[in-house]
Amino acid sequence: MNAVAAPSPRRITWLRRRRAVAAAWREYRHHLPGMVGLGILVIAVAMALAAPLLADPDGLKAVNTTDNPAWASPSEFGPLGTDNFGRSVMTQFIWGSRISLLVGLAATVLAVVIGSVVGIVAGFFGGRVGGVLMRITEWFLVIPFLPLAIVLAAILGPSVENIILVIGITTWPQPARLIRAQVLTLRERDYVDRSRALGASNWHLMTRHILPNVSPLILANTTLTVPIVILTEATLSFLGLGDPANASWGKMLDNAFEFGAVTLEAWWYFVPPGLGILLVALAFTLCGTALEEILDPRLRDRRA
Amino acid sequence: MTVEPAPAESAAERAPLLSVRDLHVTYRTRGRGIPAVRGVDIDLAVGETLGLAGESGCGKTSFAGALLRLLPPGTEVTGEVLLDGEDVLTMKPGRLRAVRWTHAAIVFQGALHSLNPVQRVGSQIAEAIRLHSKGMSRAAVSARVGELLELVGLPARRAGDYPHQLSGGQRQRVLIGLALACDPRLLIADEPTTALDVMVQAQVLRLLDDLQARFGVGIIFITHDLSTLADVCRRLAVMYAGRIVEQGPSHDVFEAPAHPYTRALTGAFPVIGDPAFRMQPAGLPGDPPDPRELPTGCPFHPRCPVAVEVCPSTPVELWPAGADRLAACVHVSGSPVRP
Amino acid sequence: MTTRYLTAKVAGSLATLLFIVCFNFFLFRIVDSDPVANLFRGRNLTQSQRAELTKQFGLDKSTGGQFVDYLKQTAQLNLGRSYTSNQPVWSEIKDKAGPTIALVGISAVLSAVFGVLLGIAAAWRRRTKTDYSVTGFSMATFSLPDFWLGMILLTIFAVGLGLFPTGGIEDPSSTATGLAKLPDQAQHIFLPALTLTVAYLGEYTLVMRSSLLETMREDYLVLARAKGLRDVLVRNRHAVPNALLPVVALLAINLGFVLAGAIAVEAIFSWPGLGLATYEAIKGPDLPMLQGLFLVFSLSMIVFNLIADLLYGYLDPRVRTA
Numbered sequence: 001m002n003a004v005a006a007p008s009p010r011r012i013t014w015l016r017r018r019r020a021v022a023a024a025w026r027e028y029r030h031h032l033p034g035m036v037g038l039g040i041l042v043i044a045v046a047m048a049l050a051a052p053l054l055a056d057p058d059g060l061k062a063v064n065t066t067d068n069p070a071w072a073s074p075s076e077f078g079p080l081g082t083d084n085f086g087r088s089v090m091t092q093f094i095w096g097s098r099i100s101l102l103v104g105l106a107a108t109v110l111a112v113v114i115g116s117v118v119g120i121v122a123g124f125f126g127g128r129v130g131g132v133l134m135r136i137t138e139w140f141l142v143i144p145f146l147p148l149a150i151v152l153a154a155i156l157g158p159s160v161e162n163i164i165l166v167i168g169i170t171t172w173p174q175p176a177r178l179i180r181a182q183v184l185t186l187r188e189r190d191y192v193d194r195s196r197a198l199g200a201s202n203w204h205l206m207t208r209h210i211l212p213n214v215s216p217l218i219l220a221n222t223t224l225t226v227p228i229v230i231l232t233e234a235t236l237s238f239l240g241l242g243d244p245a246n247a248s249w250g251k252m253l254d255n256a257f258e259f260g261a262v263t264l265e266a267w268w269y270f271v272p273p274g275l276g277i278l279l280v281a282l283a284f285t286l287c288g289t290a291l292e293e294i295l296d297p298r299l300r301d302r303r304a
Numbered sequence: 305m306t307v308e309p310a311p312a313e314s315a316a317e318r319a320p321l322l323s324v325r326d327l328h329v330t331y332r333t334r335g336r337g338i339p340a341v342r343g344v345d346i347d348l349a350v351g352e353t354l355g356l357a358g359e360s361g362c363g364k365t366s367f368a369g370a371l372l373r374l375l376p377p378g379t380e381v382t383g384e385v386l387l388d389g390e391d392v393l394t395m396k397p398g399r400l401r402a403v404r405w406t407h408a409a410i411v412f413q414g415a416l417h418s419l420n421p422v423q424r425v426g427s428q429i430a431e432a433i434r435l436h437s438k439g440m441s442r443a444a445v446s447a448r449v450g451e452l453l454e455l456v457g458l459p460a461r462r463a464g465d466y467p468h469q470l471s472g473g474q475r476q477r478v479l480i481g482l483a484l485a486c487d488p489r490l491l492i493a494d495e496p497t498t499a500l501d502v503m504v505q506a507q508v509l510r511l512l513d514d515l516q517a518r519f520g521v522g523i524i525f526i527t528h529d530l531s532t533l534a535d536v537c538r539r540l541a542v543m544y545a546g547r548i549v550e551q552g553p554s555h556d557v558f559e560a561p562a563h564p565y566t567r568a569l570t571g572a573f574p575v576i577g578d579p580a581f582r583m584q585p586a587g588l589p590g591d592p593p594d595p596r597e598l599p600t601g602c603p604f605h606p607r608c609p610v611a612v613e614v615c616p617s618t619p620v621e622l623w624p625a626g627a628d629r630l631a632a633c634v635h636v637s638g639s640p641v642r643p
Numbered sequence: 644m645t646t647r648y649l650t651a652k653v654a655g656s657l658a659t660l661l662f663i664v665c666f667n668f669f670l671f672r673i674v675d676s677d678p679v680a681n682l683f684r685g686r687n688l689t690q691s692q693r694a695e696l697t698k699q700f701g702l703d704k705s706t707g708g709q710f711v712d713y714l715k716q717t718a719q720l721n722l723g724r725s726y727t728s729n730q731p732v733w734s735e736i737k738d739k740a741g742p743t744i745a746l747v748g749i750s751a752v753l754s755a756v757f758g759v760l761l762g763i764a765a766a767w768r769r770r771t772k773t774d775y776s777v778t779g780f781s782m783a784t785f786s787l788p789d790f791w792l793g794m795i796l797l798t799i800f801a802v803g804l805g806l807f808p809t810g811g812i813e814d815p816s817s818t819a820t821g822l823a824k825l826p827d828q829a830q831h832i833f834l835p836a837l838t839l840t841v842a843y844l845g846e847y848t849l850v851m852r853s854s855l856l857e858t859m860r861e862d863y864l865v866l867a868r869a870k871g872l873r874d875v876l877v878r879n880r881h882a883v884p885n886a887l888l889p890v891v892a893l894l895a896i897n898l899g900f901v902l903a904g905a906i907a908v909e910a911i912f913s914w915p916g917l918g919l920a921t922y923e924a925i926k927g928p929d930l931p932m933l934q935g936l937f938l939v940f941s942l943s944m945i946v947f948n949l950i951a952d953l954l955y956g957y958l959d960p961r962v963r964t965a
Contacts, residue, residue, distance in 0.1 A: 033779075142659050142948065143666070144899070144940045146906065150921070151670060151937060154928055227786055234788045235907050239925055253791060257911065262797050263809070274791030281786035289782075374869055404871040412866055420863045420881050422888075422960055431880075432870045466960045 017212075027294050034290025040283035044276075048097040055091040074268050081268040084259040092252055093272050099248035100277065103164055104230040104284075110168030111229070112222045115175030120214065122176070123183025124206055134180065137173045145170040149232065153241035160243045167232050175221050182214050216295035223288030227281035234277050249273035319389070321490055321522045322348040322371075322408075327383035329366045329375065329546075337380070338595050340366035342546035344383075350489065351520040355533030355554055357569060358543035361592045364526045367543070368494045372404055388489065406436050408490040409483040414476035415499055419467040425478050426463025429453075432485040452481040456511060473504035480511065490522045497532055509536055530569045534558045542566045545593050545603040548622060552629035562631035564608050602633070614641055648956055656949040663941040668713045671934045672706070722938070723931035727923070732935035735920065740939075742812055743916030746832060747898070747905055750839035755894045757840070758847025759887070765848065766855035766886075767878060777848060785845035790907035793838040797911065800834060807834050810913030835912040839905060843897065850893055855886040888959055895951030899944035 007015075028034055047054065072082040080089035122133035149170045156162040186192070186209075195205055236242060237250030244251065256262070256270035329341035341363040348354050358364050369375045371385055373392060385392040387407055395403065412418045419428055429449045434440065440448075450460030456477040467475060476496055483491055493512065497505040513536050516523055525537050533540055533554060540554040542565065550563040561567040590607040593599055599606050605615040614634055624638030625631040634641045716722070722732040758781075765777040801809040808814070813827050858864070859882055867877045909918030917936060924932040956962045 139659065139662055142941070142944055143663065144944045147921070147937045147940045150925060151933060154925060154933070231786070231788055235790070238788070238790055238907055239910070239922060241925070250788070253788070253794070257794065262794055262911075263802055265798055265802055267795075267798055270791065270794050274788055274794070277791070278783065278787045282783055285782050285786055369865075372869055374865055401871040401873065404869055406871075410866075410869050412862060415862060418862045418866060420867070420885070422884055422958075423881075431867075431872070435871050468961050 024294055028290060031290040031293070033286045037283040037286030037290065040279055041287065044097060044101065044280050044283070047094060048101050051094050051098055055088070055094045057091075057095065071264060071266050073266070080272055081266070083255065083261075083266075083269050089252075089269055089272060092247060093249070093276065096247055096249045096252055096273060097276060099160060099243070099246050100230060100233065100250065100280065103160060103167070103233045103248060104226050104280070107164045107167035107171065107229045107233070108222055108226045110164060111171035111225060112175050112218060114168065114172040116179055116214075116218055118172070119176040119179030120183050120206055120210060123180040123186075124202070124210060126184075130180075134177075137176050137180075140170075140173040141177070146232070146235065149236060150239065150241065153236055158241050158243050160246050163233060163236060163242065166236070167229050171225065171229060171232070175218070175225060178221055179214055179218060182217050183210055186210055186213050216291075220288055220292040220295055223284055223291055226284040226288075230277060230281050230284070249276050320347045320386070321350045321352070321388065322346065322524075323384070323386040324371070325384040325386075327367065327370060327385065328381070329363070329370050330380040331366075331376075332378050332380065336596065339546055340595060341370065344543075344546075344548055346524075346541065346548075348490070348522050348524065351516075351522055352539070353516060353523045353525065353537040355530075355537035355540045356524060356526045356543060357528065357530045357533060357540065359528055359569075359592050361595075362543040363546040363595075364543050365494060368410065368492050368524070368526055371492060372408060372410065373400060374410075402436070405432055405483075405488060406486040407488055408492060409486065409488040411479050411483045411491055411493040411496050413495040413498055414472055414479050416468065416475075418479060419475065421467055424464055424466055425470070426453075426465075429463070429478070429482045429485055432482060436486045448485070452485055453478070455484065455515070456481040457507075472500050473508065476500060476504075476508055477511065480508075480515070484515065484519070484521075487519075488521065490524070492524045492526070494526045495528070496525075498527065498529070505532065512536055530558065530566075542569065545598060546595060547603075547632065549604070549620075549633070550625070550629075550631040551622070552626070556626070556629060560626075562625035562629055562636050563604075563633045564610050564635075565604050566631075568609075610635065648962070649953070652949060652952050652956075656945050660942065660945050663945070664714070664717060664938065665710075667934060667938050667941070668710055670937075671930060672709075717938070722935040725924075725932045726929040727927050727932070732931050735932065736917065736935055736939055739915060739917050739920050741916075742914060743905065743909070743918060746835055746839065746909070746914060746916060749832070750836050750843065750905075751894070751898050753836070753840045754843035755847050755890075755897075758844035759851045759890060761844070762848040762851025762890075763855060763878070763883060763886075766852045766859065769856065774852075778852065781845035781848040781852075783845070784841055785849065787842065788907075789838060789842035790911050792842060793835065793908050793911040796834050796838055807831075812915050835908055835914050838908055838912075842908075846897075847890060847893070851886065851890050854889050855882060858882045858886040861885070888955060891958060892951045892955045895947050895954055898950075899947030 028038075051057075070082060070084050070086045072078075072086075074081045078088045078090055080093060082088055083092070118133055118137065122130040122137075124130075149166050152166045152169065153162065156166065192205060192209055195209060200208075233242070233248060234250030234253065237248050238254045238257070240254060242248055242251040242254065247255070250273070252273040253270055256266070256273075261267075261269040324344060324346040327341055327344045327346075328339065331338045331340060344363075344367060346354070356364050356367070366375065370381050371387075371392065373381065373395075375381065381393060383393065387403065390399075390403070392400065392403070419425060426446075426449050429452060430445050433445050433448055446463075449463050453460050453462055458474060458477055458481070462470070462474070462478075467478075470478065476499075480496070496512070497508050500508060509532060512523065512525075515521065516536075523537070525533055527533060530540075530542075537554050539551065540557045541548050541551040542557070542563065543549065544565050550557060550561065550566045552562075557566060558570055561570055593603055593606070599616065601614075601616040601618050602608070602611075602620040605611040608615065612634065618634055618641050620632040620634065622630040622632050623636055623640070625633075625636035630638075633639065720733045722736075724730065725732055725735055728735065761777050761781070765774045765781075768774050797809060801807045808831050810831075812831050813824055814831075817824070817827055819827065861882075864877055864881055867881045868874070872880070905914075905916070906918035906921045908914070909916050910922040913919065917939065920932065921936050923929070924936065
């Protein structure tokens with residue numbers, strides 16, 4: 001007679017998933033570029049979160065007293081000098097990281113969520129529904145997304161929320177296509193048929209069977225989409241479509257250019273934000289590549 | 305221990321075409337060595353045919369690759385491979401490239417990507433010809449290509465086709481023709497019939513048999529399907545876990561296998577009254593052993609229906625098992641450890 | 644190539660083009676609520692003048708009527724008038740297309756050539772220092788904002804060292820004409836072209852490398868070696884041609900993209916092309932100009948996608964003879 005009841009199926013699944021994640025993490029630790037990327041991200045996120053502690057937000061407002069000379073080089077003032085308004089570049093850099101990271105992550109999540117829903121539904125149902133969804137996706141892919149983003153941003157107006165929306169809307173087709181392809185292969189698997197025979201509804205199949213199995217692909221793809229989003233935000237901000245009140249790194253570059261940092265050789269104003277973009281985008285790329293290698297069974301054999 | 309070649313007329317002809325001694329192939333990944341071939345000796349006389357059988361993973365493809373040093377860089381290959389008296393393993397790169405295809409050629413398995421998909425099959429054959437004969441005119445090369453295709457039963461105009469335009473059987477024929485392009489003395493056929501259906505298999509086997517008779521070329525025929533070897537090859541060797549576990553004249557081995565593994569491969573009838581066989585379907589349960597974790601003693605004992613106590617502790621070798629027969633099992637007549 | 648494949652692809656492209664043209668109309672209808680007011684900004688119009696102009700521009704018709712007008716005008720290449728310069732949009736685009744094509748064309752070719760060569764080197768020497776440094780370099784250039792690189796190069800080489808001009812396509816004070824302008828123009832194009840080349844070659848390197856790594860696992864390479872071919876020839880004659888197929892498709896598609904992607908770089912270098920025109924149109928906002936540019940960028944994407952499809956179909960015999 002059993003004194004302890006057998007664990008519920010949900011608990012079993014939870015334990016299994018936890019073990020899988022732990023195994024994946026162990027493998028990830030051995031991947032040097034992946035760890036470097038992760039390290040950079042940890043530092044960047046920490047800096048963004050700790051912004052109020054690291055730099056006084058008042059420093060973002062235009063100041064031009066004799067204490068804060070305009071265009072001071074790093075040797076004359078602060079760790080990174082000042083801009084044309086006498087504001088500390090370091091302060092702007094720290095606070096700018098918040099916007100860049102926020103937009104990067106939020107827009108990516110938006111794009112991937114839309115893309116996943118479309119991809120899973122299109123792949124799962126196929127037929128007419130799938131065909132229509134894929135046609136829409138293909139059309140979106142043909143429209144050059146930078147001009148579309150520009151137009152949308154021009155319509156909606158420069159604000160952080162709008163930028164997130166715009167980038168999310170222009171970026172979702174790419175994950176959608178990938179995910180649909182993956183769902184198509186999964187749909188034919190035995191456990192889907194068996195589940196259906198047991199009376200599982202479409203919703204149940206999609207959320208309990210298909211979704212967990214495409215999740216690794218979605219994760220890897222998400223991580224690799226972030227750099228594209230970050231660069232797009234930087235470009236949009238540079239072109240003047242960014243939120244002037246909440247300056248991202250891209251907006252700093254716009255300001256630098258507009259106010260003549262190049263002709264004045266005031267490199268301290270535009271090198272740091274660009275470097276920040278480069279490092280964060282690179283970090284996500286490294287992590288994404290590492291995740292892809294670990295989670296994609298096909299790529300795994302090649303490492304041996 | 306070596307296998308005596310078939311009786312021949314002169315001393316020159318009696319010298320083996322191929323003589324492999326103590327061949328070891330070890331793959332290196334992440335600092336660990338995976339032994340694929342663990343000491344194989346083979347002798348092949350001029351014009352002789354030898355079949356090499358075993359499940360996938362037994363090392364037979366690694367063996368084939370090692371003969372012409374075609375394994376991935378970083379793979380350790382030790383021992384001796386004497387081809388027409390020269391050791392392939394110690395040849396300089398230039399000599400090796402000259403010897404490849406002219407002294408020995410490989411007939412690969414005719415899978416879709418065994419040929420370059422973006423080149424016509426004719427030019428792929430022509431490449432082999434031109435590599436080893438300087439100054440042949442375009443017309444002469446073209447004629448030779450046509451000749452080779454007809455030799456294997458394909459019309460010469462097929463030279464202008466791309467590999468995907470040919471059927472599996474036709475691709476296999478192209479690969480055979482390609483292998484004969486430079487008149488090699490030795491053909492190594494690596495699973496040439498595996499991807500084909502039974503009817504086409506028979507045709508290809510007949511073709512190989514014909515060519516062998518016509519040109520007197522030596523053939524090492526590698527496969528996992530023992531039944532295909534019985535007619536084409538005069539002698540048979542069975543591989544398991546990187547070693548040869550039985551060898552002898554093919555008809556004898558096929559009809560009366562000495563090693564339990566060979567017995568399973570031939571799908572031999574169970575011994576009446578033997579409880580071990582009663583419950584098993586034809587075919588062998590279990591999987592080939594992981595080369596990194598081989599069982600002690602005889603590597604076959606975990607799956608062997610007639611394993612006895614001494615098996616896990618006896619380092620088995622090829623012992624005499626009858627006239628011109630060798631097998632690596634404690635049960636054979638020549639074994640020093642009769643249970 | 645079968646005519647069926649050809650017609651299918653061309654038909655698909657035309658359908659997409661039609662979609663874009665319609666989409667363009669509705670998109671800008673949403674943006675531009677009062678074109679008359681926008682066109683004549685800064686000039687006070689009386690009610691009757693407004694009514695007159697509205698009728699003149701056909702804006703008094705229903706949306707459906709306006710749509711038909713739009714289609715007819717677009718077919719005749721009448722894309723409206725720029726709000727800022729008051730010139731026909733089409734003639735502005737025509738003038739500015741040349742410099743962009745020159746800049747983007749040169750950069751695309753150079754980045755493809757160097758990218759592919761680097762990708763081959765990295766894949767063939769997999770897991771060596773060459774591979775790691777090339778891959779790292781490619782990932783880094785892939786992650787940097789192209790206009791940022793432009794700013795840095797400008798600051799160091801043009802402003803700082805004075806080796807190159809700081810912008811534009813030619814020296815405004817020069818009196819040279821025709822071919823004599825080339826050396827001056829070459830000096831002006833150098834930095835922007837370098838910027839775009841470096842920014843884009845990372846992608847080619849990574850794609851070529853992974854394509855070649857895939858190809859290197861194929862059986863026919865072992866066959867080539869077995870025939871007695873030297874390793875270098877195995878690579879160049881058998882592996883690379885197969886690995887190049889996806890890269891060719893990428894190149895063609897990128898040509899479509901880069902036309903629009905050079906907007907920021909043209910802005911940095913004041914390069915008088917379509918990118919700079921877009922930048923200025925955004926600042927305006929010069930909506931007819933944006934609408935026209937959007938159409939042109941979309942068109943180039945469609946055309947180059949089609950070229951990519953056809954080229955791939957031609958080069959890959961499996962598709963060509965299907």
